[in-house]
Amino acid sequence: MLPLSEMSTKESHNIKAILFDLDGTFVSKEGLKSNAYGKLELVRQKGLKTVAVTGRSAGWCDLIARWWPVDAVVGENGAFFFFKSKNKIVRRTFYDLKEQNKNRKKLSSLFEKLKSHFPNIRSASDQFSRQWDLAIDISEETSVSKEEILKIINFAEDKGACTAISNIHLNIWFGDYTKEQMSLKVLEELGLHKKNILYVGDSPNDSPMFNCFDTTVGVSSVKNYGELMSIYPKYITKGNDSEGFVELINFLISTR
Numbered sequence: 001m002l003p004l005s006e007m008s009t010k011e012s013h014n015i016k017a018i019l020f021d022l023d024g025t026f027v028s029k030e031g032l033k034s035n036a037y038g039k040l041e042l043v044r045q046k047g048l049k050t051v052a053v054t055g056r057s058a059g060w061c062d063l064i065a066r067w068w069p070v071d072a073v074v075g076e077n078g079a080f081f082f083f084k085s086k087n088k089i090v091r092r093t094f095y096d097l098k099e100q101n102k103n104r105k106k107l108s109s110l111f112e113k114l115k116s117h118f119p120n121i122r123s124a125s126d127q128f129s130r131q132w133d134l135a136i137d138i139s140e141e142t143s144v145s146k147e148e149i150l151k152i153i154n155f156a157e158d159k160g161a162c163t164a165i166s167n168i169h170l171n172i173w174f175g176d177y178t179k180e181q182m183s184l185k186v187l188e189e190l191g192l193h194k195k196n197i198l199y200v201g202d203s204p205n206d207s208p209m210f211n212c213f214d215t216t217v218g219v220s221s222v223k224n225y226g227e228l229m230s231i232y233p234k235y236i237t238k239g240n241d242s243e244g245f246v247e248l249i250n251f252l253i254s255t256r
């Protein structure tokens, strides 16, 4: 990974939209900071589009689409994206609702099996507002060892489920969709091309996004994941979580 300062002015000028992860990237452990939120408003004033891409729940994404300075939000690891159009929230799911409901039933049955094999696991505190995804809390309100996380992943994947690890949750779902596939659908909706995208993230679940786009940035904690991280971003910030995000926006603005 290169220091962010190595990004050329040409590469920076090429960027028309910033796709960004939330937990551990835009939002710090303590919560959402005004400095980061203000930068989001600033980049939109500069004419760039903003898209949040997260494993967080449909309920949270509904609020983000309605209130935040974003052009769209991809949620539950690609199950859907929401955006506001003429004051109405438009909700697009990857599959039609019949298919998504079938997947949800399979997921409930898998969760029962997981609980009997791993009695200490707990669903994430925002599980009640999820529609298509199961989030196991690994470090938000409880803690699960790396070894146990890998065992849970093997168990779930053996049953045909998809998995992704963020800095706080292990997400599990049925359905052949990913954050990057859904992000590409958002770009179509917004009339953007993937060569004009910058993606910033912090964790192993961002690896597919780092693989999908040319200009990618990791906040500094991205280097802490060892073998859990398969693909690294092109650039890395000095700062962690939202400080890294702010550093990135300051850099991009400074080149304009």
Ligand SMILES: [Mg+2]
Pocket: 021, 022, 023, 024, 025, 166, 167, 201, 202, 203
């Ligand atoms: Mg993250």
